[in-house]
Amino acid sequence: MAGSRVPVREQDPKVRAHNFEEVCLGYDEAEAVQEAQRCLGCKKPMCVAGCPVGIDIPGFIARLKEGDAVGASRVLARDSALPAVCGRVCPQETQCEGRCVLGVKGEPVAIGKLERYAADTARRMGVQAEPPQEKNGMRVAVIGAGPAGLTCAGDLARMGYEVKIFEALHQAGGVLVYGIPEFRLPKREVVEAEIENVRRLGVQIETNVVVGRSVTIDGLLDEEGYDAVFIGSGAGLPKFMGIPGENGNGVFSANEYLTRANLMKAFSDEYDTPIVTGRRVAVVGGGNVAMDAARTALRLGAQTHIVYRRGEQELPARAEEVHHAKEEGVVFDLLTNPREILLDENGWVRGMVCVRMGLGEPDASGRRRPVEIEGSEFTMEVDTVIMALGTSPNPLIASTTRGLETNRWRCIVADERDGRTTKEGVYAGGDAVTGAATVILAMGAGKAAAKGIDAYLKGRKK
Amino acid sequence: MYPIRRAEKLADKIYLMDVEAPRTARSAEPGQFLIVKIDARGERIPLTICDYDRERGLVTIVFQVVGASTERMAALGVGDAFDTVVGPLGRPSEMLADPDIRQKKVLFVAGGVGTAPVYPQVKWLRAQGVAADVVIGARSADLLILQGEMEAVAGGVYIATNDGSAGVQGMVTDVVRDLVQRQGRRYDLCVAIGPMVMMKFTAQLTRELGIPTVVSLNPIMVDGTGMCGACRVSVGGQTRFACVDGPEFDGHLVDFDGAMKRQQMYRTEEGRALLRLREGKTHRGGCGHCGGED
Structure with missing residues (x-):
């Protein structure tokens, strides 16, 4: 049953060396179902423990076994705002797939390729994120529309917060649009679509705002009336x-x-x-x-x-x-x-x-x-x-925010459990805190901070 | 979108625009710059902020046509809008944080389109009760800009043109030398903004004259927020980033020769884009720039 992995189709190297089209073509339905069958559905799944955002991996793969890509995408959406991105750019071999028991003797389940298949299929079928039922009346500002910021914003919006992302560049996406090339991560089809899904949750994105210059964190809290701020400004110089x-x-x-x-x-x-x-x-x-x-x-x-x-x-x-x-x-x-x-x-x-x-x-x-x-x-x-x-951290935000501490590498000091910084109401995560790391680690930090902000604001209300 | 509210041609190839960009206008300080992008396919162009009106949410930019993108910008007018205006970027002028600035004698040296970023600093000083002297250099009288505006806020305004069509014939450095050595004026600070070569020679002279000097650099840049490192410049032997550490630096420490070489980098590419714009698909090479022969 376990056997070897279903190979994934790719553009011929000689051809793709001359174009910017995506290298990996992904599974079709038959291939995805066949690969999904290899998953043992472990009772204590090690893969989930290896995922920085804790996706229910056996859960979404179980849907795929039945050919239910849309159901699988709904399982993914519970924990990740960017599944089609993650399926393409996560270092699966050191995370989920690195822990898969099939990998002990043979090849682990192609979790990344299956995630990508589920997310791509659901998107092509027009499945959209569902906006939250009720707003709780509190406002959170998120700095940076990269993986950390989009994840934090998406999670907070689902909890009922009014969220606005401030992005320095003219386009949302952070490293997903300026860093990772088209041939690895298609911009219009994948990145823009997933950002659109975050918007559909009610998240607003204002581009061309450099926090620390156009506006400061103190200004967002004191003058623009935000109840909390998440800093996901990314890597720097x-x-x-x-x-x-x-x-x-x-x-x-x-x-x-x-x-x-x-x-x-x-x-x-x-x-x-x-x-x-x-x-x-x-x-x-x-x-x-x-x-x-x-x-x-x-x-x-x-x-x-x-x-x-x-x-x-x-x-x-x-x-x-x-x-x-x-x-x-x-x-x-x-x-x-x-x-x-x-x-x-x-x-x-x-x-x-x-x-x-x-x-x-x-x-x-x-x-x-x-x-x-x-x-x-x-x-x-x-x-x-x-x-x-x-990269080394950009000093812009730390140097213009009162009471925000940085460490000796000039990264923002934040508690990795909940993203809390040394300034009340201000949370941080992603490369701004850790220095250059991966998309998925930034997403994990954005997720933890969303929970941290929720706990802080609920506690403050009482 | 960021609508253009005023557009004027100041001189040959030099244009002024007021653009509605409320966040930038609200936070802008003298010495800072912004980045504009015309439309979806445009490039990000760094420009110094010439003036700002916080209440009306307007920023004033002045630019010179040097390539395809600025030529496209020059064709815009009231009713058009920029796709992107982001700012203010860079650090405000150091003099804003100088507690003794009111007691200081300040000399500005402005070259060509560099007159535009000098203006808000002179205006700011006037608001502090300081009347600064300003030397403006241009190739000829018809390329002088903002002379009237400058006279309204400066102490003395001194003009130098290459052909003598306005002010004295010669370089800005001739005027500075005359002011200091012949007229015996003393300055505590010099601020020089203009073409790289002008800043280089001004800084050389002020070092000789013992006047601390600040220059404002406008190097190649992409994002302008501290991400790309294209704007790096060697200052006192250390690599600095003009977008976050500058744009102002100690003129006596900047490696101008290195900076000038870096500025040439996209000359060929810019030339190519300009030729494409002007001659479209009809251009088939032979110009030595566009590679159309290949």
Whole structure:
């Protein structure tokens, strides 16, 4: 019965390397039902414990076994506002699927692909979120329309709160629209549809508001009459290595490169925003963002390399992304670390000096520490370098809010159980609190904070 | 949408607009900037805030046509609207937080369209009882902007043009040198806003003259909120982000040469977009810019 996983159909790597269409095509009904049959429906499901938002996984899969995708989507909607997104971008192998008992001896159930199937099918059939019955008269402001903010807002709206999201960019979605590329997460069909569902719950979204500049948190609480605030403002300033040549022309943060390509659609001639495509591109880093940047550069026509200082085992990206990147022709220069970016007389990148690394003893992160191999310096011929090294928090909100504490990494201090910060009535979650992490962890934090805000406001009322 | 309430052509390729953007108008302070986007396919364009009317919810922007997007902007008028106006962005001018500003002698050096962001600072100082001197530089008389507005709020206004068609013939630095060395004026602070090369040479001169100098940078930017890092600039050997750490920096510490090189980055791409706009699908290369030959 358990057997092996039903394979999922994908665009041919040779074809998709030249387009921005979605790579994974998903299951059809027969495939989904067949894969769902593999689920043992454990009494004590380990997969649920592995899910940051605690989705009733055996519950939705049981509906799929009966071919009831709409019923499955309703089970998903109880715990997640963004199931079609999560089915595509969650690191399932370290969460739900990583705990699946079938994985002990064989392949775990393809939970992510089934979640995606249920959410996509329900959406195509026109199933919509149901607005809450009653409003409780209290108002909550949510900062940032990314995964944390949308989840928190959706949950609060379902509880009867009047919720408004303030978004700094001109479009809602946060990293789902500016960061994760179209070929991994279709914007119009999937992201906009799920955001529309959050709106349908009664959540309002005001774009083009930079909290800390256009308005402050104190202003929202004292002047605009909000009873509580959730900060889900996301990651911040891109990190650079601090090596010579880094401010040269043709050196980009992955944030900039991806924002130009995804949010501003610079890859299309229909849009005005320019992007430097490059002929030979090096992407420095080994996370999901690095894979996204590399695969975007590849699609724009560049010969693309990932340059990462640790080894294959240590790559923090989702296994599927690494696999897809390799299939498409991204070259992996592992155990390689940049030392200097060489510039021509006009300040443009003409090469990157790198050094080979070996692996030493495990460091604080548990991964083996990379050490430079002496005399192994060499020059990579590249004309574009993209730094995908993570981000450090944006100081804007913390520096303009009285009584909001940050830690020594300048992240906002918040209780991970309920999102409570050091300022009364102000809650926070997602990358603004943890530093760069995943969509699903941000959603989990948004969910916890919604419960925290509800408990706080109900307690205050009495 | 953000409706345009006034649109004027100030000089060749230089335009002024009042745009309704209540949140930005309510919070704007001198020294800050905003970002506009024309429509769904437009790019995000950072512009300094020239003036604001909190009660009417209006912000005043002044821009110069330098590429395809600003050319499209110039074609807009009353009755049109921007898809996006977001701001205020960046930190307010440092002088706003200076407790001794009323006792200070301040000199502004404005170049070309940089005259627009100088105006709200001079106006703010006037409200504090300080009459600042302003040097305005332009290529020629017909490219001078906001001279009358500036004269209404400044102490002395001094003009320099390359061709001598207004004020003295020469550079703004010639005027600054004359004011300080020949006329013996003393300044506690200089604020220079204009083309990068003008700020570079002004800062070089004021270092020699011993006048602390603030410059306002307008580098390449995408989001303007501290996310993309495109606006990074080396200041005193450290990488700073103009959108959250600036746009004002110590003019004596900015690496202008590096900043000028970065500004060239999209020249070719901007040129391409401009050519597409002007000649549409009929353009088939040969210009050396658009890659139409490929």
